[in-house]
Amino acid sequence: MYMYHVLVVDDEVYTVKGLQAGVQWDKFDISSVHTAHSAKQARAVFEAHPVDLLICDIEMHQESGLDLLEWIRRYYPSTEAVFLTCHSEFSYAQRAIQLHALDYLLKPVKYEALEEVMKRALEKIKESKRLLQVLESHRSKALAISNGEVGGMPSVTVVEKAKQFIDEHIGQQDLSRVDIANSVFLHPDHLTRVFKKETGMSLSNYLQVKRLELAKELLTHSEMPISDIALTVGYSNLSYFSNIFKKHTDMNPINYRRNAQSHSPTG
Numbered sequence: 001m002y003m004y005h006v007l008v009v010d011d012e013v014y015t016v017k018g019l020q021a022g023v024q025w026d027k028f029d030i031s032s033v034h035t036a037h038s039a040k041q042a043r044a045v046f047e048a049h050p051v052d053l054l055i056c057d058i059e060m061h062q063e064s065g066l067d068l069l070e071w072i073r074r075y076y077p078s079t080e081a082v083f084l085t086c087h088s089e090f091s092y093a094q095r096a097i098q099l100h101a102l103d104y105l106l107k108p109v110k111y112e113a114l115e116e117v118m119k120r121a122l123e124k125i126k127e128s129k130r131l132l133q134v135l136e137s138h139r140s141k142a143l144a145i146s147n148g149e150v151g152g153m154p155s156v157t158v159v160e161k162a163k164q165f166i167d168e169h170i171g172q173q174d175l176s177r178v179d180i181a182n183s184v185f186l187h188p189d190h191l192t193r194v195f196k197k198e199t200g201m202s203l204s205n206y207l208q209v210k211r212l213e214l215a216k217e218l219l220t221h222s223e224m225p226i227s228d229i230a231l232t233v234g235y236s237n238l239s240y241f242s243n244i245f246k247k248h249t250d251m252n253p254i255n256y257r258r259n260a261q262s263h264s265p266t267g
Helices: 013-022 039-048 065-075 090-098 111-147 155-169 177-183 188-199 203-221 226-232 238-249 253-262
Strands: 004-009 030-036 053-057 080-085 103-106
Touching: 004 013, 004 039, 004 111, 013 030, 013 111, 030 039, 039 065, 039 203, 053 065, 053 111, 065 080, 065 090, 065 203, 080 111, 103 111, 155 177, 155 188, 155 203, 177 188, 177 203, 188 203, 203 226, 203 238, 203 253, 226 238, 226 253, 238 253
Parallel strands: 004 030, 004 053, 053 080, 080 103
Antiparallel strands: none
């Protein structure tokens, strides 16, 4: 039996504690309920643990729940999401739908209502995992035959092929963990474990590093507008790209370009 993993995110500590105490988690096949009080903490949980279901507040300091789900959809698209909010605003609901959130509940949340939504979410996750397992099983036969192997492809080859696929598709805005896993005929969770074991780096971090490396090359050796560079390396949101770039280089893209080109031989 598969046991599910849940992440509850809210910058109000008492709300998180209330959900921990009020929801009857033991009614479901849930093995862990992780908690976070910011989008940053939530991303750290995703990097360290599997997360099947996200229960998240929309209005949080610095980054909203919608910002968090946009990141999740990029790197962990199979995670189901349920939003909580104090305000019934159409713009929130519209964006939540665009990001394929399962549902949208108003605070104060009735625990029974949340449990009903959770039941639907976990049933959907269960069916998705069943289909993926069937698909993986069929592809892993096919793979052994094509390679002339009985035991399947060595993990190091899987990682190298995954890296090659990333290099060839780095500019795709919707390039996801599922896409990469499909390219090497593995379940996304299995590829994530193999990739981390072989490289010491999570798959999502590696993908981000490769995007930023390409961005640096384009900033240094081309005159492409920064908005076009963001799109070329897979970021549709220029502000998000700029924030990620500055976080990793301590410079925004404009200053990085000026600095890099002033020190280049042709500058």
